[in-house]
Amino acid sequence: MSALRSCQRALQVRAVGRSLVSARSMATDSQSAPPAKATDDKQIEHAPPRDIVAADLVSGAPAELRHRAVRIFQYSRSTTQSGDAKSSRWRIDWDILPGGGRWENPLMGWASSADYMQGTRIGFRTKEDAIHFAEKQGWDYYVQQPEVKVRPVKNYAENYLYRPNKLRIIRTK
Amino acid sequence: MLRLVSASKPASAALLIKVAPSTSLAGRRTFASTSARQADITLTVDGKEVTVPQGSALIQACEAAGSTVPRFCYHDRLAIAGNCRMCLVEVERSPKPVASCAMPAMPGAKVWTNSPLVHEAREGVMEFLLANHPLDCPICDQGGECDLQDQSMRYGADRTRFHEITGKRAVEDKDLGPLVKTSMNRCIQCTRCVRFANEVAGVEELGTTGRGNDMQIGMYVEKTMNSELSGNVVDLCPVGALTSKPYAFHARPWELKHTDSVDVMDAVGSNIRVDSRGVSVMRVQPRPNDDVNEEWISDKTRYAYDGLRFQRLTVPLIKQGDRFVSASWEDALAAIADGLRASGAQGDEIQAVAGHLADTESMVALKDLINRLGSDNLTLDSVGGHAAPVHAVDVRSNYLFNATLPGVEQADCILLVGTNPRHEAAVLNSRIRKSWMHTTLEVGLIGERVDTTYGYDYLGADAKAVADFVAGKSEFAKKFKSAKKPLIIVGSAVTEHADGAAVYNALAKYVEQNKSQLVTPEWNGFAVLQRVASRPAAYEMGFVPSRKASQTKPKFIYLLNADEADPKSIPRDAFVVYQGHHGDLGAQLADVCLPGAAYTEKGMTWVNTEGRAQMGRAAVPPPGASREDWKIIRALSELVDAPLPYDDVLSLRDRMWEISPTLVRYDTLESTSVEAALAGLKTLAAGTANAKVSGAPFVKPISNFYQTDPISRASVTMAHCTRAFVKGENYGFSELSSKPEAAYA
Ligand code: SF4
Ligand code: FES
Numbered sequence: 014m015s016a017l018r019s020c021q022r023a024l025q026v027r028a029v030g031r032s033l034v035s036a037r038s039m040a041t042d043s044q045s046a047p048p049a050k051a052t053d054d055k056q057i058e059h060a061p062p063r064d065i066v067a068a069d070l071v072s073g074a075p076a077e078l079r080h081r082a083v084r085i086f087q088y089s090r091s092t093t094q095s096g097d098a099k100s101s102r103w104r105i106d107w108d109i110l111p112g113g114g115r116w117e118n119p120l121m122g123w124a125s126s127a128d129y130m131q132g133t134r135i136g137f138r139t140k141e142d143a144i145h146f147a148e149k150q151g152w153d154y155y156v157q158q159p160e161v162k163v164r165p166v167k168n169y170a171e172n173y174l175y176r177p178n179k180l181r182i183i184r185t186k
Numbered sequence: 187m188l189r190l191v192s193a194s195k196p197a198s199a200a201l202l203i204k205v206a207p208s209t210s211l212a213g214r215r216t217f218a219s220t221s222a223r224q225a226d227i228t229l230t231v232d233g234k235e236v237t238v239p240q241g242s243a244l245i246q247a248c249e250a251a252g253s254t255v256p257r258f259c260y261h262d263r264l265a266i267a268g269n270c271r272m273c274l275v276e277v278e279r280s281p282k283p284v285a286s287c288a289m290p291a292m293p294g295a296k297v298w299t300n301s302p303l304v305h306e307a308r309e310g311v312m313e314f315l316l317a318n319h320p321l322d323c324p325i326c327d328q329g330g331e332c333d334l335q336d337q338s339m340r341y342g343a344d345r346t347r348f349h350e351i352t353g354k355r356a357v358e359d360k361d362l363g364p365l366v367k368t369s370m371n372r373c374i375q376c377t378r379c380v381r382f383a384n385e386v387a388g389v390e391e392l393g394t395t396g397r398g399n400d401m402q403i404g405m406y407v408e409k410t411m412n413s414e415l416s417g418n419v420v421d422l423c424p425v426g427a428l429t430s431k432p433y434a435f436h437a438r439p440w441e442l443k444h445t446d447s448v449d450v451m452d453a454v455g456s457n458i459r460v461d462s463r464g465v466s467v468m469r470v471q472p473r474p475n476d477d478v479n480e481e482w483i484s485d486k487t488r489y490a491y492d493g494l495r496f497q498r499l500t501v502p503l504i505k506q507g508d509r510f511v512s513a514s515w516e517d518a519l520a521a522i523a524d525g526l527r528a529s530g531a532q533g534d535e536i537q538a539v540a541g542h543l544a545d546t547e548s549m550v551a552l553k554d555l556i557n558r559l560g561s562d563n564l565t566l567d568s569v570g571g572h573a574a575p576v577h578a579v580d581v582r583s584n585y586l587f588n589a590t591l592p593g594v595e596q597a598d599c600i601l602l603v604g605t606n607p608r609h610e611a612a613v614l615n616s617r618i619r620k621s622w623m624h625t626t627l628e629v630g631l632i633g634e635r636v637d638t639t640y641g642y643d644y645l646g647a648d649a650k651a652v653a654d655f656v657a658g659k660s661e662f663a664k665k666f667k668s669a670k671k672p673l674i675i676v677g678s679a680v681t682e683h684a685d686g687a688a689v690y691n692a693l694a695k696y697v698e699q700n701k702s703q704l705v706t707p708e709w710n711g712f713a714v715l716q717r718v719a720s721r722p723a724a725y726e727m728g729f730v731p732s733r734k735a736s737q738t739k740p741k742f743i744y745l746l747n748a749d750e751a752d753p754k755s756i757p758r759d760a761f762v763v764y765q766g767h768h769g770d771l772g773a774q775l776a777d778v779c780l781p782g783a784a785y786t787e788k789g790m791t792w793v794n795t796e797g798r799a800q801m802g803r804a805a806v807p808p809p810g811a812s813r814e815d816w817k818i819i820r821a822l823s824e825l826v827d828a829p830l831p832y833d834d835v836l837s838l839r840d841r842m843w844e845i846s847p848t849l850v851r852y853d854t855l856e857s858t859s860v861e862a863a864l865a866g867l868k869t870l871a872a873g874t875a876n877a878k879v880s881g882a883p884f885v886k887p888i889s890n891f892y893q894t895d896p897i898s899r900a901s902v903t904m905a906h907c908t909r910a911f912v913k914g915e916n917y918g919f920s921e922l923s924s925k926p927e928a929a930y931a
Pocket of ligand 1: 372422
């Protein structure tokens with residue numbers, strides 16, 4: 014335990030430094046992006062550094078994993094169904110590998126893969142949890158904006174609304 | 187009376203915040219006229235208090251409270267029909283269960299969505315629905331993503347009391363064209379498809395005949411469903427009555443890997459979900475995003491994916507004599523370096539052409555490379571693309587869709603100039619139609635006469651009509667002057683037209699004069715509708731030639747996804763490189779072909795016509811030896827002794843941030859301030875001041891909606907659509923579906 018602590022202390026600086034780099038280059042999260050003002054041309058301030066435990070040291074995950082950006086996102090609602098069951102959790106998954114990601118196996122015609130993360134998806138309750146996890150693991154991440162929802166008010170009576178102008182809709186229902 | 191109210195789910199609190207209609211509606215004018223009263227009401231759903239805007243349907247209140255109400259006919263984006271009865275809920279002091287979609291939410295009402303009465307009622311409804319529904323889930327394409335399947339598992343009974351000797355109802359299948367497959371026995375008559383066709387797509391021929399058990403859905407006469415949005419009825423249909431013909435029996439939903447991405451078939455940047463299995467894309471589905479495409483995508487977006495399998499460039503090719511020989515990457519890149527040297531191209535004689543499907547990263551890399559080689563000859567793959575566009579690229583608001591896509595619904599008077607949004611941005615067109623139907627929106631059109639799915643005042647075909655409009659000569663021009671939120675939509679083809687400069691000049695002056703309505707802090711009514719996915723990003727990064735460069739005859743030409751180039755514009759002795767994913771026109775012209783990745787195979791940035799940067803995502807690996815496009819250019823830069831300073835995509839995006847931060851501020855819109863927009867219009871007017879008018883009429887730039895880029899030209903489905911809808915021929919599927927055995931499929 015104490016060994017872990019000491020690595021933690023030793024690595025904190027490195028981890029924080031890296032997360033800043035990732036925050037700059039991967040700032041896809043529009044929610045947190047400050048609205049740009051025309052007059053304000055000052056440098057956008059970095060988020061204050063947080064304590065990040067460098068868990069990747071002891072996680073046993075292959076070091077190559079650190080070179081792959083992860084995506085933090087919510088499942089979008091499927092348009093073929095009305096339910097939105099899976100869309101409240103946040104997930105982390107990996108981009109496919111361009112070369113060895115998948116190929117057709119010449120023996121069976123099935124898909125083979127050299128990518129050990131291709132079937133992995135991690136679920137979180139909140140976006141912050143997911144970000145925290147990615148930072149702990151030392152992964153570059155980007156956050157995909159959740160679905161933008163605007164629900165106009167609907168009313169059955171609108172079907173029978175009187176419109177004084179020329180009729181613009183022909184209902185064949 | 188004792189009631190059992192189910193404990194609220196932990197997720198419901200989050201749902202409430204997410205959906206809360208009262209907040210999301212603030213500042214937006216909805217199209218429904220009854221929603222003008224913005225007062226809120228409070229009611230209790232399943233023991234939880236919820237506040238919704240007055241006039242909401244009860245089902246919306248239940249949804250806001252986090253209680254799921256099963257439904258078949260109700261859909262958030264269609265008018266309420268109230269004919270499936272699946273959404274029954276119990277309301278206090280109501281003797282019977284009520285259909286929550288057809289019932290307005292009342293202040294102080296107490297609603298239960300999960301009581302024994304509700305369950306019994308839903309079970310009864312389910313029994314009726316299933317009385318005539320065939321039991322063919324194992325061979326039905328909807329299986330696994332079927333509302334009827336799921337809801338009968340949850341609410342249905344385990345047996346039926348209908349044992350008719352005559353069997354179940356049989357309905358003849360309809361032939362709706364090469365995209366939508368019908369199996370009308372399965373129809374539960376929810377009429378979602380009819381309402382979609384009436385309200386969104388503008389196909390008024392799809393409708394119902396008969397009533398009760400004999401009701402049928404169809405086109406009344408033997409006719410195909412000719413709409414560029416018709417694929418959406420496949421999603422809307424809650425059962426398997428309408429399924430996708432090209433996708434029929436190809437995959438099951440649970441085998442598919444979903445990848446959220448962005449569409450590149452037009453410049454709307456529709457959000458899509460690419461469903462893949464193994465190494466191939468099986469289908470493309472829309473991803474709801476109210477800021478962009480709502481829930482719809484066009485048929486080209488949805489069905490052109492099979493073009494990704496044909497005509498692909500998979501290995502680098504070098505031309506020897508009159509044929510291509512495959513080569514290794516090293517040889518191909520070395521051949522280009524040699525070719526560049528041998529051609530003797532210096533400075534502006536090195537030309538780069540960015541085509542329709544070039545992603546932002548690769549265009550930035552190519553621009554940097556060409557600039558490093560001492561050239562400014564950055565050309566766009568369009569008519570007149572060899573010169574800088576008339577609107578210049580210095581001010582963003584001069585070439586972007588400033589009104590934003592959802593903003594179109596706020597306009598009360600729209601002038602379309604030289605554009606047919608139905609084919610250039612089908613999803614945007616449905617927004618105009620929605621607004622036109624529900625408000626008193628007036629539309630005027632200058633350009634070629636087209637069927638827009640909404641009525642318009644025709645003002646003329648050429649630049650003279652624009653001048654007349656500016657002078658206020660027509661009835662429509664007067665209406666436009668007095669409109670509160672007028673909107674001018676200028677098509678991208680205007681830039682390519684001989685009179686483009688004159689039109690921009692006239693309109694820029696008009697907008698400046700009427701800035702009190704057209705350019706205000708809340709509203710910018712001057713919008714340019716781009717039709718090509720790469721164009722807004724190209725303008726944004728300044729992928730345009732300098733005046734000197736545009737007059738230079740190139741000796742070395744680098745075609746990046748450029749497949750619309752006029753072969754005559756390429757000098758005979760020039761050394762031509764084509765980089766792209768399809769063996770289309772551009773590859774034929776090339777001396778060396780480099781295989782790139784298509785949009786489903788790379789996670790790249792796309793900027794839509796509003797200037798919204800969105801990140802696509804790779805769903806499947808690129809085939810063969812093809813590589814991500816920016817990497818090819820990066821590798822080439824080493825061989826031509828102009829190495830680019832970025833080694834990974836993150837540092838390339840840093841470079842993009844240096845060029846323009848908006849390129850990497852994903853999913854957000856940077857609106858232009860009033861001052862900047864007006865200054866932009868001033869420079870636009872000054873830059874086009876002595877333009878001549880030739881009087882040639884505007885022609886629509888897209889004559890065949892289904893085939894506009896290498897992917898859709900390689901697609902078999904799109905070829906069928908061209909035959910069926912553009913040429914009006916028999917498209918080859920109908921013999922198939924009239925065979926007797928096809929009725930079971
Ligand atoms: S075909 Fe589908 S969408 Fe149309 S009415 Fe029947 S069940 Fe509803
Ligand atoms: S959803 Fe309410 S009646 Fe169909």
